[in-house]
Amino acid sequence: MPSILLAFAVLVTAYASTFVYRFTRGWIDGRKTGFPLVLLPLDPNWLPWMIVSVPWRKWLQKNLPRSIYQRVVLSIYGWEFWEKTAPYDELAAPQGDRKNFLLVSCGRLELWTCDSAIVAEVLSRPKDFNQLDIGNFILNKFGDNILTTDGDRWARHRKVVAGVINERISKSVFDETVVQARGLLDQIQTDSNGTSAIETNKAFDWAKKITMQVLSGAGMGTQLPWNNEGHEKPAPGFKQTYSQSVTHVISNIAGPLLLPQWFLLNYPSWAPGYSVLKPLGIAIEEFPIHTDRLLQDERRRAREEGGSSKSNILSQLLEASDSSEKQSAKSAPLSDRELRGDLFIFTAAGFDTTANTISYAFVLLARYPKWQDWLFEEVDDILPNDPNEELDYIATFPRATRTLAFMLEVLRLFTPLNHIAKQAQTPQPLHTPGKTYWLPANTTMYINVVPLHRDPAVWRGLNLPEGETSAKDDELHFRPNRWTNPSGSAQVLYQPAKGTYVPWSAGPRVCPGQKMGQVEFVAVFLTILRTHRIDAVALGEESKQVMNKRLDARMEKSHSLLTLQMEDIYDVKGEDDGLKLRISRRK
Ligand code: HEM
Known part of the structure; x- marks a missing residue:
């Protein structure tokens, strides 16, 4: 017995000493870099901590x-x-740098940067700064793909994909989005029982539905009517339709997708979580068969x-891959x-990002009627008067x-990916004006x-209309006209300097779905705002001021999944x- 205890004690000590070793090593290496150090004797990527820390945060x-x-x-x-900006203001700035700090923990060294020179440099050198292993582990589930590969393997995927998401696809996305958004408005018309408005807490589910159906139609060529319940049934031999299996997989990407398939498929019906885990097991089994x-x-x-x-x-x-030259490893067709893998990544990368952006936009329109009126001016100016006249993408x-x-502006303040993670396998130089690290x-x-x-040097007072004075924290405010340059400028919209605005990343690995997401977002709001407006629903006797505070708090109560x-x-x-919104006819 004592020898078992002794062995256990040795194992625990050995395990604990790896933490001590890594912390000390990180501290020694970190000091040589010249970046401010933040010391944290914990491993942020230690799985048990990762699982408990998010629900524990508010208590902590x-x-x-x-x-x-x-x-912590x-x-x-x-x-x-x-x-x-708090960690930069409170921990890094006193050490002489407001834009960078190196987190020295019991795990890997982490550089947390919001320095536009470093951001631009890192994103322009994908060969030196690779994708992170930990994310790849989940996103590789259905095959190697453009997001999880590096070097020549990535170049092969990128070459095929680059030619694929083109103007032809943008037009399809625009047309499909208009069809889906009109389907939504027809449903609203029916649900409103002859009145001109509905109050609903389903608007956000509708944002997801539009995005999923656009990906299905313009992405996979499987067009679905807005009211597809009952139309779409699983094909013979399947338990789920394609879009059902995609939805289960995507909704669980940040956790349960890691669980082994045998565990999910055999999960007992009496255990908690059955209604999520069992369909996920089926989805993981059927998704690749559907795609094939x-x-x-x-x-x-x-x-x-x-x-x-x-x-x-x-x-x-398929066409781009099958017509790739077969001679070189860099351009061989994709298996x-x-x-x-790529089709899965298009869905994984395109679904939640676009749907959540539309959801924040719904709340922001309700929160700021002033900006909604600003958009009505454009919609009424550029769209045909007859609300039934078809919209043409090119025009x-x-x-x-x-x-x-x-x-x-929605993406500036509510960026879907709050960080872009990269790893340097070998020592790498980084340059800022006047300093090399x-x-x-x-x-x-x-x-x-x-x-x-939110960098005030970039965003504060930008494109402020004549006669208006900038709020002292203007960069924190939602103000979409900061993007519109004065008339007569060479570019209609403000073009941010390199490394200052990266919702779609930047450089060679910039999001290839950027235009597609823009076209979808614009088509959704042109179609809805052409005839309808979106307002908040007051809770009881709530004043406008209290309601605005509630909406702000709803948007701040966000988390990254x-x-x-x-x-x-x-x-x-x-x-x-x-969260209830009122959608009412304005024309
Ligand atoms: C508002 C919508 C979107 C946002 C904010 C967004 C954002 C991003 C970001 C930040 C990255 C870089 C990720 C990294 O390097 O770790 C990325 C990559 C990617 N995105 Fe998007 N995305 C959006 C929509 C889409 C859509 C609609 C698609 C396709 C249908 C798509 C496909 C991809 C792919 C394939 C990559 C990997 C590119 C590569 O590594 O070469 N995205 N996206």
């Missing part, structure tokens, strides 16, 4: 002294949105119709497993500059988008749960 915030909490919070996933079937169907169709591709991502991807999208400015090998780089997008989202707004059960 309430019970720990600020001087301890301000460090840096190990909790999603801290960037809650803490904003779609690929086979498309290959057959293209053969029968003489090789012509259709205007959807799947068809274009079916790789195509499947409409380039003119919808205010609507696009509105999106850019050396980053030790195996440092993780986090580009912290939240303070970057891979992408930033408001809490308790999706899938709400009761009539009075979630």
Whole structure:
């Protein structure tokens, strides 16, 4: 017995000493870099801590002294949105740098930067700053893909994808979005029982539905009517439809997707979480079979119709890959497993990002009627008077500059990916005006988008109309006209300097879905605002001021579940749960 205890004690001591060793090593290496150091004797990536720390955060915030909490919070996933610029102001600035700090913990060294020179440099050197292993582990589930690969393997994916998401796809996305948004308005018309308005807490689920159906139609070539319940049934041999399996997989990407499939499929029906885990097990099994079937169907169709591709991502991807030159490793066609991986990533990367951006935009329109009126001016100016006249992508999208400015401002303050993570395998130099830093090998780089997008030197007072004076914290305010340059400028919209605005990342690995997301967002709001307006619903006798505070608090009560989202707004059960909006006819 004593020998078992002794062995246990030795094991625990050995395990604990690895933490001590890594902390000391990190501290020694960190000191040589010249960046401010923040010391935290914890490993932010230690799995048990990662699991408990997020639900414990509010308790820790309430019970720990600020001087301890301000460090501990840096190990909790999603801290960037809650803490904003505080760690830079409170911990880094006293050490002489307001834009960078190196987190020395019992895990890897982490550089947290909001320095635009470093951001621009890191994003322009993807060969030196690679994708993070930890994220790849989940996102590789259905095959190697464009997001999780580096070097030549990534270049092969990127070459195929670059040619695929083109203007032809943008037009399809625009047309499909208009169809879906009109379907939504028809449903609102029916639900309003002849009155001209409805009050609903389902608007956010509708944002997700639009995004999913656009990905299905313009992405996979499977067009679905808005009211598809009952229309879409699982194909013979399947338990779920394609979009059901996608929804289960995507909703669980930030956790349960890691669980082994045998565990999910055999999860007992009496255990808590059954209604999520069992369908997820089925989805993981069926998603690749669905995708393979779609690929086979498309290959057959293209053969029968003489090789012509259709205007959807799947068809274009297949054509681009099959026509790649076979000679070199950099341009060889993608295997079916790789195509499947890319199709999954398009969905994973495009769904939540766009849907959550639309959701924040709904609340911001309700919160700021003034900016909604600003958008009505554009909508009424650029769209045909007859609300039934079809919208043409080529004629409409380039003119919808205010609507696009509105999106850019939503993304500035509610960026879906609060950080862009990279890792340096070997020591790397980083340059800022007047200084070169050396980053030790195996440092993780986090580009912290939240303070970057609130830098007063860039955003304060930008494009303020004549006669208006800037609020002293203007960069924190939602003000979409900061994006619209004075008339007569060479560019209609403000073009941020390199490294200052990166909701879609930047450089060679910039999001290839950027234009697609913009087109979808603009098409949603042109279609809705053409005939309808969105307002908040007051709670009882609530004054306008109190209601605005409540809306602000709802938006601040957000967390990162891979992408930033408001809490308790999706899938709400009761009539009075979630957040109610009024959607009413204005024309
Ligand atoms: C508002 C909408 C969107 C935002 C804010 C967004 C943001 C981003 C960001 C920040 C990255 C870089 C991630 C990293 O390097 O770790 C990225 C990459 C990517 N995005 Fe998006 N995205 C959006 C929409 C879309 C859409 C609609 C698609 C496709 C249908 C898409 C496909 C991709 C792909 C394939 C990559 C990987 C590119 C590469 O590594 O070469 N995204 N996106």
